[in-house]
Amino acid sequence: METMLTPIRTRLKDETLALACAVSMRRPGDRKPPRRARSASCPALTFSTTVRSIALVRYALAGFVAAGDFSYSGTLFRQVRMTQTWVNPPSDTPLADGEVHLWRASLVQTPDALRRLRSTLAPDESEKAARYHFPRDRDHYVAARGLLRRLLGHYLAQPPQSLRFSYGAYGKPSLADAAGAQDLRFNLSHSHELVIYAFARGRDVGVDIEHMRADLAGDDIAERFFSAREVGMLRALPVAARTRAFFNCWTRKEAYIKARGEGLSHPLDAFDVSLTPGEPAALLGTRGDPRELTRWSLHALDAGEDYAAAVAVQGTGHALRLWQL
Numbered sequence: 001m002e003t004m005l006t007p008i009r010t011r012l013k014d015e016t017l018a019l020a021c022a023v024s025m026r027r028p029g030d031r032k033p034p035r036r037a038r039s040a041s042c043p044a045l046t047f048s049t050t051v052r053s054i055a056l057v058r059y060a061l062a063g064f065v066a067a068g069d070f071s072y073s074g075t076l077f078r079q080v081r082m083t084q085t086w087v088n089p090p091s092d093t094p095l096a097d098g099e100v101h102l103w104r105a106s107l108v109q110t111p112d113a114l115r116r117l118r119s120t121l122a123p124d125e126s127e128k129a130a131r132y133h134f135p136r137d138r139d140h141y142v143a144a145r146g147l148l149r150r151l152l153g154h155y156l157a158q159p160p161q162s163l164r165f166s167y168g169a170y171g172k173p174s175l176a177d178a179a180g181a182q183d184l185r186f187n188l189s190h191s192h193e194l195v196i197y198a199f200a201r202g203r204d205v206g207v208d209i210e211h212m213r214a215d216l217a218g219d220d221i222a223e224r225f226f227s228a229r230e231v232g233m234l235r236a237l238p239v240a241a242r243t244r245a246f247f248n249c250w251t252r253k254e255a256y257i258k259a260r261g262e263g264l265s266h267p268l269d270a271f272d273v274s275l276t277p278g279e280p281a282a283l284l285g286t287r288g289d290p291r292e293l294t295r296w297s298l299h300a301l302d303a304g305e306d307y308a309a310a311v312a313v314q315g316t317g318h319a320l321r322l323w324q325l
């Protein structure tokens with residue numbers, strides 16, 4: 001049943017969430033960049049500026065590619081926004097324990113590339129692909145799965161076609177051979193023409209991307225899917241900011257439930273996420289276990305002009321790296 005529904009659901013998602021009317025507004029976290037550090041020779045150099053500079057240099061030297069807001073030392077340097085950049089990966093991208101790798105790729109592949117990706121799929125995946133009614137949906141599924149296999153194969157130094165998946169109670173895929181997979185965990189999301197993957201070792205991840213569509217970001221849908229607190233925050237915003245805020249909320253909620261692996265079996269009004277453009281992604285409240293608030297980190301991702309995206313990562317203190325496939 002689940003397998004039969006998935007193609008329909010995926011198509012519905014694209015149809016219901018694909019952009020009809022692009023709304024140009026500031027992206028989440030588009031706040032003023034940190035003041036440029038004054039020259040080191042300047043006697044007026046302040047302590048806080050020094051801290052900012054050290055932090056920026058430190059992250060730059062570490063090759064940190066920022067994906068949103070982060071805090072430094074929890075005191076002077078909070079929620080500073082760095083420009084998100086998806087960069088071409090080097091030939092090898094080893095995944096260290098404290099890292100989360102995000103990959104962005106196009107679902108629109110050439111026929112040759114699609115053929116190669118299709119050849120790596122397992123029989124059940126090929127059967128699922130064949131059940132899609134529309135060729136575009138079928139090709140996007142093949143691209144998303146084929147690229148997933150390619151990336152996992154890269155991390156595990158194994159042929160993509162040799163990988164086997166198992167599925168959680170609510171459909172979250174994971175590697176079947178966890179021991180051999182060095183506790184490699186992953187998640188993916190696709191919308192319109194883009195797919196995003198998240199990979200980490202020993203910590204759960206969930207990712208969501210949505211192609212924004214202004215006509216869907218209405219009060220009725222917000223009231224149906226969002227918590228009362230989220231609806232209140234949304235209504236308090238100027239109309240021009242609401243589409244972005246709506247999709248901030250949507251992607252953060254989905255990233256969180258996908259990281260937990262529960263999908264929509266987790267009540268969407270049982271937790272609150274931030275949504276205001278310019279404010280950092282965060283899990284703000286939960287009606288369940290209060291430890292959830294510190295158990296997860298949420299990050300907004302700048303996926304593209306008309307997209308909203310977010311990743312939820314178990315724990316804190318990880319560095320995000322953004323690779324463009």
Ligand SMILES: CC(C)(COP(=O)(O)OP(=O)(O)OC[C@H]1O[C@@H](n2cnc3c(N)ncnc32)[C@H](O)[C@@H]1OP(=O)(O)O)[C@@H](O)C(=O)NCCC(=O)NCCS
Pocket residue numbers: 006009010013141144145170171172173187188189190191206207208209225226249250253254257258259260261262263264268
């Ligand atoms: C998993 C789910 C939460 C997200 O699905 P979605 O947003 O339609 O699709 P996405 O592209 O983001 O993610 C799909 C991928 O997530 C993965 N996935 C499937 N079930 C999952 C689960 N329970 N947990 C985490 N990941 C899951 C799969 O890899 C899937 O890709 P595949 O079908 O190509 O294998 C799904 O349960 C769902 O039905 N969503 C409906 C959307 C909705 O109403 N959201 C309200 C949010 S406010």
